[in-house]
Amino acid sequence: DTAVSQTPKYLVTQMGNDKSIKCEQNLGHDTMYWYKQDSKKFLKIMFSYNNKELIINETVPNRFSPKSPDKAHLNLHINSLELGDSAVYFCASSQGEGDQPQHFGDGTRLSIL
Protein backbone atom coordinates (compact mmCIF):
# COMPACT_ATOMS: atom_id res chain seq x y z
CA ASP A 1 0.00 0.00 0.00
CA THR A 2 1.77 3.15 -1.24
CA ALA A 3 2.33 5.73 1.49
CA VAL A 4 2.61 8.80 -0.76
CA SER A 5 1.10 8.43 -4.20
CA GLN A 6 1.08 10.95 -6.98
CA THR A 7 -0.57 10.93 -10.38
CA PRO A 8 0.13 10.97 -13.19
CA LYS A 9 3.58 9.38 -13.34
CA TYR A 10 4.29 10.99 -16.71
CA LEU A 11 2.79 14.15 -18.16
CA VAL A 12 3.58 15.35 -21.67
CA THR A 13 1.89 18.55 -22.78
CA GLN A 14 2.20 21.64 -24.93
CA MET A 15 3.57 25.00 -23.87
CA GLY A 16 0.82 27.31 -22.66
CA ASN A 17 -1.44 24.57 -21.32
CA ASP A 18 -2.70 24.28 -17.74
CA LYS A 19 -2.16 21.02 -15.88
CA SER A 20 -2.54 19.48 -12.43
CA ILE A 21 -0.65 16.84 -10.49
CA LYS A 22 -2.38 15.04 -7.65
CA CYS A 23 -0.84 13.81 -4.41
CA GLU A 24 -2.30 11.72 -1.64
CA GLN A 25 -0.71 10.37 1.55
CA ASN A 26 -2.13 7.68 3.81
CA LEU A 27 0.38 8.13 6.63
CA GLY A 28 -1.75 10.48 8.68
CA HIS A 29 0.89 13.20 8.32
CA ASP A 30 -0.10 16.80 8.74
CA THR A 31 2.49 18.49 6.53
CA MET A 32 2.86 18.03 2.79
CA TYR A 33 5.40 19.39 0.30
CA TRP A 34 6.04 19.87 -3.38
CA TYR A 35 9.57 19.70 -4.79
CA LYS A 36 10.94 20.32 -8.27
CA GLN A 37 13.97 18.32 -9.42
CA ASP A 38 15.56 19.54 -12.62
CA SER A 39 17.97 17.78 -14.95
CA LYS A 40 20.89 18.63 -12.65
CA LYS A 41 19.16 16.69 -9.87
CA PHE A 42 18.93 19.64 -7.47
CA LEU A 43 15.90 19.28 -5.16
CA LYS A 44 14.10 22.60 -4.87
CA ILE A 45 11.34 23.04 -2.30
CA MET A 46 8.36 24.80 -3.86
CA PHE A 47 5.72 24.69 -1.14
CA SER A 48 5.13 23.26 2.29
CA TYR A 49 1.63 23.17 3.68
CA ASN A 50 -0.06 22.06 6.84
CA ASN A 51 -3.43 22.90 8.24
CA LYS A 52 -1.93 26.01 9.79
CA GLU A 53 -0.01 27.69 7.05
CA LEU A 54 1.24 27.62 3.50
CA ILE A 55 4.89 28.46 3.06
CA ILE A 56 5.84 29.41 -0.45
CA ASN A 57 9.35 29.49 -1.82
CA GLU A 58 9.64 33.07 -3.02
CA THR A 59 11.34 31.97 -6.23
CA VAL A 60 8.32 29.94 -7.39
CA PRO A 61 6.33 31.71 -10.14
CA ASN A 62 2.71 32.44 -9.26
CA ARG A 63 1.71 30.20 -12.18
CA PHE A 64 2.19 27.39 -9.66
CA SER A 65 -0.44 26.97 -6.96
CA PRO A 66 -1.00 24.25 -4.37
CA LYS A 67 -4.54 23.21 -3.50
CA SER A 68 -5.37 21.07 -0.48
CA PRO A 69 -8.92 19.73 -0.28
CA ASP A 70 -8.07 17.95 2.98
CA LYS A 71 -5.12 16.94 5.14
CA ALA A 72 -4.32 13.87 3.05
CA HIS A 73 -4.17 15.62 -0.31
CA LEU A 74 -2.04 18.38 -1.80
CA ASN A 75 -2.47 18.94 -5.52
CA LEU A 76 -0.28 21.14 -7.70
CA HIS A 77 -1.82 23.31 -10.40
CA ILE A 78 0.35 24.87 -13.08
CA ASN A 79 -0.95 27.52 -15.44
CA SER A 80 0.53 28.62 -18.77
CA LEU A 81 3.22 25.94 -18.85
CA GLU A 82 6.66 26.97 -20.07
CA LEU A 83 9.60 24.96 -21.43
CA GLY A 84 11.52 25.60 -18.20
CA ASP A 85 8.83 23.80 -16.21
CA SER A 86 10.06 20.48 -17.57
CA ALA A 87 11.29 18.54 -14.54
CA VAL A 88 10.36 15.78 -12.11
CA TYR A 89 7.95 16.97 -9.42
CA PHE A 90 7.94 15.16 -6.10
CA CYS A 91 5.29 15.27 -3.44
CA ALA A 92 6.32 14.47 0.14
CA SER A 93 4.81 14.41 3.59
CA SER A 94 5.98 14.48 7.20
CA GLN A 95 4.51 14.37 10.66
CA GLY A 96 4.93 17.87 11.97
CA GLU A 97 7.38 20.46 10.73
CA GLY A 98 10.52 20.17 8.62
CA ASP A 99 12.49 18.65 11.49
CA GLN A 100 10.80 15.30 10.88
CA PRO A 101 11.56 12.63 8.26
CA GLN A 102 9.91 13.22 4.91
CA HIS A 103 8.33 10.46 2.82
CA PHE A 104 8.40 11.04 -0.92
CA GLY A 105 6.12 9.95 -3.71
CA ASP A 106 7.52 8.35 -6.85
CA GLY A 107 7.52 11.61 -8.78
CA THR A 108 5.78 12.99 -11.86
CA ARG A 109 7.93 13.58 -14.91
CA LEU A 110 6.60 16.65 -16.71
CA SER A 111 7.73 17.25 -20.27
CA ILE A 112 6.78 20.41 -22.14
CA LEU A 113 6.79 20.24 -25.92
Add this chain to the structure above:
Amino acid sequence: GENVEQHPSTLSVQEGDSAVIKCTYSDSASNYFPWYKQELGKRPQLIIDIRSNVGEKKDQRIAVTLNKTAKHFSLHITETQPEDSAVYFCAATYSNYQLIWGAGTKLIIKP
Protein backbone atom coordinates in the same frame (compact mmCIF):
# COMPACT_ATOMS: atom_id res chain seq x y z
CA GLY B 1 20.19 33.65 2.93
CA GLU B 2 20.64 30.34 4.67
CA ASN B 3 22.27 27.58 2.69
CA VAL B 4 23.76 24.11 2.88
CA GLU B 5 26.92 23.36 0.93
CA GLN B 6 27.63 19.75 -0.01
CA HIS B 7 30.93 18.28 -1.25
CA PRO B 8 32.02 16.63 -3.39
CA SER B 9 29.49 16.80 -6.22
CA THR B 10 30.76 13.46 -7.53
CA LEU B 11 32.62 10.76 -5.62
CA SER B 12 34.04 7.62 -7.15
CA VAL B 13 35.32 4.87 -4.83
CA GLN B 14 36.44 1.28 -5.23
CA GLU B 15 34.00 -1.34 -4.03
CA GLY B 16 34.81 -2.23 -0.45
CA ASP B 17 36.39 1.16 0.33
CA SER B 18 34.82 3.88 2.45
CA ALA B 19 33.03 6.99 1.19
CA VAL B 20 32.64 10.30 3.01
CA ILE B 21 30.34 13.15 1.99
CA LYS B 22 30.51 16.47 3.82
CA CYS B 23 28.00 19.27 4.32
CA THR B 24 28.25 22.65 5.96
CA TYR B 25 25.36 24.79 7.10
CA SER B 26 25.02 28.45 7.97
CA ASP B 27 22.15 28.66 10.50
CA SER B 28 23.49 28.09 14.02
CA ALA B 29 19.93 27.31 15.13
CA SER B 30 19.68 24.27 12.83
CA ASN B 31 18.83 21.22 14.89
CA TYR B 32 17.95 18.41 12.46
CA PHE B 33 20.21 16.95 9.78
CA PRO B 34 18.85 14.16 7.55
CA TRP B 35 20.52 12.30 4.71
CA TYR B 36 18.55 11.02 1.73
CA LYS B 37 19.54 8.52 -0.93
CA GLN B 38 18.10 8.71 -4.42
CA GLU B 39 18.72 5.83 -6.79
CA LEU B 40 18.45 6.47 -10.51
CA GLY B 41 14.84 7.09 -11.50
CA LYS B 42 13.58 6.60 -7.96
CA ARG B 43 12.34 8.80 -5.14
CA PRO B 44 14.59 10.18 -2.39
CA GLN B 45 14.53 8.03 0.73
CA LEU B 46 15.76 8.85 4.21
CA ILE B 47 18.73 6.69 5.18
CA ILE B 48 19.86 8.29 8.43
CA ASP B 49 19.33 11.48 10.40
CA ILE B 50 20.86 13.17 13.43
CA ARG B 51 19.71 15.85 15.84
CA SER B 52 21.82 18.58 17.36
CA ASN B 53 22.01 16.97 20.79
CA VAL B 54 23.93 14.00 19.36
CA GLY B 55 27.45 13.96 17.91
CA GLU B 56 27.35 10.68 16.02
CA LYS B 57 24.84 8.08 14.92
CA LYS B 58 25.41 4.71 13.26
CA ASP B 59 23.22 2.26 11.39
CA GLN B 60 25.12 -0.78 10.13
CA ARG B 61 27.49 0.47 7.39
CA ILE B 62 26.39 4.10 7.48
CA ALA B 63 27.14 6.75 10.07
CA VAL B 64 26.66 10.47 10.42
CA THR B 65 28.81 12.81 12.48
CA LEU B 66 27.92 16.34 13.52
CA ASN B 67 30.25 19.15 14.56
CA LYS B 68 28.04 22.00 15.80
CA THR B 69 30.95 24.32 16.50
CA ALA B 70 32.21 24.12 12.94
CA LYS B 71 28.66 23.78 11.58
CA HIS B 72 29.33 20.75 9.46
CA PHE B 73 28.11 17.18 9.31
CA SER B 74 29.27 14.17 7.32
CA LEU B 75 27.94 10.89 5.97
CA HIS B 76 30.26 7.90 6.20
CA ILE B 77 29.64 4.69 4.29
CA THR B 78 31.96 1.79 5.01
CA GLU B 79 32.57 -1.37 2.94
CA THR B 80 30.82 0.17 -0.05
CA GLN B 81 28.77 -2.09 -2.30
CA PRO B 82 27.39 -1.64 -5.85
CA GLU B 83 23.92 -0.90 -4.43
CA ASP B 84 25.34 2.15 -2.68
CA SER B 85 25.64 3.87 -6.07
CA ALA B 86 23.14 6.75 -5.97
CA VAL B 87 22.80 10.48 -5.40
CA TYR B 88 22.98 11.44 -1.73
CA PHE B 89 21.43 14.64 -0.37
CA CYS B 90 22.10 16.27 2.96
CA ALA B 91 19.73 18.82 4.50
CA ALA B 92 19.47 21.02 7.58
CA THR B 93 16.57 22.76 9.25
CA TYR B 94 16.29 26.49 8.85
CA SER B 95 15.13 28.61 11.79
CA ASN B 96 11.45 28.27 10.82
CA TYR B 97 11.83 24.49 10.65
CA GLN B 98 12.01 24.40 6.87
CA LEU B 99 14.60 22.08 5.40
CA ILE B 100 17.42 23.52 3.33
CA TRP B 101 18.86 20.95 0.95
CA GLY B 102 22.38 20.40 -0.31
CA ALA B 103 23.01 20.11 -4.04
CA GLY B 104 23.62 16.36 -3.92
CA THR B 105 26.59 14.02 -4.34
CA LYS B 106 26.67 11.38 -7.02
CA LEU B 107 28.40 8.33 -5.51
CA ILE B 108 29.87 5.85 -7.98
CA ILE B 109 31.07 2.47 -6.74
CA LYS B 110 33.68 0.97 -9.07
CA PRO B 111 33.79 -2.83 -9.24
